[in-house]
Amino acid sequence: MNLHVDINKRHAERKEFSPESLAKVNELMLDVPEGKHKSAVLRVLHMAQDELGGWLSIETMDYVAELLNIQPIEVYEVATFYTMFHLDQTGKYVLEVCRTGPCMLVGSDKIIEYIENKLNIQVGQTTEDGMFTLKTVECMGACGYGPMLQCQYKNHEFLTPEKVDELIEGYRSGTFEK
Amino acid sequence: MTGRKVLLENVNIPGIETFEVYQKNGGYRAVDKALKSMSPDEIVEEVKKSGLRGRGGAGFPTGMKWSFLAKPEGVPRYLVCNADESEPGTFKDRYLMEKIPHLLVEGMIVSSYALGANLSFIYIRGEFMWILDILEKAIAEAYDKGYLGKNIKGSGYNLDLRVMPGGGAYICGEETALLESLEGKRGNPRIKPPFPAVKGLWGCPTVVNNVESIAAVVPIVNDGGDAYAQIGLGKSTGTKLISACGNLARPGVYEIEMGISVEEFIYGDDYCRGIANGKKLKACVPGGSSVPILPHYLVTKTATGEDRLMTYESLSDGGFVSGSMLGSGGFIVFDEDQCIVRNTWNFARFYAHESCGQCSPCREGTGWMEKVLHRLENGNGNLRDIDLLAEINKKIEGNTICPLGDAAAWPVAAAIRHFREEFEWHVTHREESQTRNFGLISQPVTA
Missing domain, CATH: 3.10.20.600 (Ubiquitin-like (UB roll))
Incomplete structure (x- = not known):
């Protein structure tokens, strides 16, 4: 629960979309009946998070509100409801490990512990070099392929300590870069 | 019993995710047939005859759901596909969409035609972003081949199909929460009635169906509802x-x-x-985390x-x-090595995390259950806690707008019903309960 939020940490320098992304936003707004363009807010927030620094600062949310011609509060209430949106600054790579039942049955607890030890951080924290943030998430719909984690929309399944070593090395060296 | 397949028969054919290969293997026959020789009502009739029941979890007859759709003059109608697959244990829709996306696209075209929708949506959970790309590619191919857009295959029927992502919320699998989310809002379920069939997306009549249900319409149109009803039992x-x-x-x-x-x-x-x-x-939990163990x-x-x-x-x-x-x-x-108490706590934590917070019994109750189960699991509970759980259960069940509250209560009630001794053991063996390995204490395992 974020009961005592340091609001200063949620501000950042304003960033804007590339012309291509702006064209995509306009296209999304025209995909739905006239006047219903608010529908695009989730997709545009995903685009904003992916392109404008990996998390949603208050400035980014205000920018999205401007683009969609809606009130800032309409963006805030959406961004705070859905768990995929990060409201605090994250590391370059966010490792989201599934912790729900089916993954737990096949050892997600041990994988989480292993990553914590390997990166020397707790769940919710970011490594000192700003490379990795470790999060746990609820069911990712990969129950038959667990334990698993997702990073930048890419699933890494059937995790073992060796595979975790490999993928952390992969991200560090840029092999897994999109 | 022969294992007949009507959805995944062609799933292992190389390149089946492309339009060409999919069509070469009998794909888009259902669209050709429906648009050329069937009226929308005839398709609804075939779906009713097939006995198809909603594949998302509730099992409500799909044909009947379709027949409830209000059809006021001059008001658009919508078909929305629920691809927000997030029930723990469930990953079937993901498989279908990833492997054979055109089956869903074809089902959407035929179903939209049957319901008289000219704009349809696939709402997919945000964590499946790569599948959104797969679907959009398939949809672009279908537009290119004249199976989507204006005047599909010269029939005079128009359809646009869009994919919309969620943002990571289990509750958006509930159909009215899904519609709220599709409108760009928080996923708070709506009070029913009115049902989506009367007032759904943007206040217009809407049908929301699961991915697998929509895909099943393809073989139903191809072979007839009677042939589909021959498969299965009763x-x-x-x-x-x-x-x-x-x-x-x-x-x-x-x-x-x-x-x-x-x-x-x-x-x-x-x-x-x-x-x-x-x-x-x-x-065994046979139908997703919400059903009794x-x-x-x-x-x-x-x-x-x-x-x-x-x-x-x-x-x-x-x-x-x-x-x-x-x-x-x-x-x-x-x-045999798994701890039922730990698993029950894990699922309770899931529901507490995913409660939208709108109704007090669910918002508070799921949190309480999670806390009580956590202390039981860690050897800090007492015997009254087990009855307390049952009490909380009764306060949640049936007292909320949507079924998430029930879904949170049922697995806890069932776990206590069948594995009460294991819960009690956690109280009487505080230290050992930390070792998390007491699989056989409840019943002798014979199977």
């Missing part, structure tokens, strides 16, 4: 995608003909091939000693006392 017609997970030798997605026995599904060579690592079966002696046999079958009726035989539900087909299997 009122459980057709095939069902089952996503099997947990401690199984071969977890994965299987298309089964409804009516095979649970025993065959768990131990059969064509299916899961038994419990992983040669262990024994302790318990079954102890091993009620998994393959019902309380009256009959074979338990993979059908809606047989899995719910015995009601909540000794049965469960087919639900979404998320089949979770526990081996």
Whole structure:
């Protein structure tokens, strides 16, 4: 629960979309009946998070509100409801490990512990070099392929300590870069 | 029983995700047939005849749901596909969309035509972003080949199809929460009535169907509702995608003909091939985390000693006392080393995390259950806690706008019903309860 939020940490320098992304936003707004363009807010927030620094600062949310011609509060209430949106600054790579039942049955607890030890951080924290943030998430719909984690929309399944070593090395060296 | 397949028959053909290969293997026949020779009402009739029941979990007859759709003059109607697959244990829709996306696109075209929708949506959970790309590619191909857009194949029928992502919220699998989310809002479920069939997306009549249900419309149109109803057993017609997970030798997605026995599904060579690592079966949650857990002696046999079958009726035989539900087909299997208390706590934590917070009984109740179960699991509980859980359960069940509250309460009630001794053991053996390995204390495992 974020009961005592340091609001200063949620501000950042304003960033804007590339012309291509702006064209995509306009296209999304025209995909739905006239006047219903608010529908695009989730997709545009995903685009904003992916392109404008990996998390949603208050400035980014205000920018999205401007683009969609809606009130800032309409963006805030959406961004705070859905768990995929990060409201605090994250590391370059966010490792989201599934912790729900089916993954737990096949050892997600041990994988989480292993990553914590390997990166020397707790769940919710970011490594000192700003490379990795470790999060746990609820069911990712990969129950038959667990334990698993997702990073930048890419699933890494059937995790073992060796595979975790490999993928952390992969991200560090840029092999897994999109 | 032969294992007929009507959805995943062609799934392993190389290149089946492309329009060309999909069409070469009989794809888009249903659209050709429907637009050329069938009226929308005829398609609805075929779906009714097929006996198809909603594959998302509730099992409501799809044809009947379609027939409730209000059709006021001059008001647009919408078809929305629910691809927000997030029930723990369920990953079947993901498999279908990833492997054979055109089957869903084809189903959407035929179903939209049957319902008179000219703009339809696929709402997919945000964590499946790469599948959104797969679907958009398939949709672009369909536009290119004249199967979407204006005047499809010269029929005069127009349809646009869009994919919209969610943002990580289990509650958006509930159809009215999904519609709220599609409108760009928080996923708070709506009070019903009015039902979406009357007031849905943007206040217009809307049908929301699961991915698998919409895909099943394709074989129904191709071969007729009667032929589809021949598959399966009794009122459980057709095939069902089952996503099997947990401690199984071969977890994965299987298309089964409804009516095979649970025993065959768990131990059969064509299916899961038994419990992983040669262990024994302790318990099973057959339809996604929301349905009651079954102890091993009620998994393959019902309380009256009959074979338990993979059908809606047989899995719910015995009601909540000794049965469960087919639900979404998320089949979770526990081996002898698994702790039921720990798992119950884990699921309670899931529901507490995913409660939208709108109704007090669910918002507060799921949190309480999580806390009480956490202290039981860690050896800090007392015997009254077990009854306290039952009390909280009663306060949640039936007192909320949407079924998330019930979904949170049922698994806890069932776990206590069948594994009470294991809960008590956690109280009487505080230190050992930390070792998290007491699989056999509840019942002798024989299977």
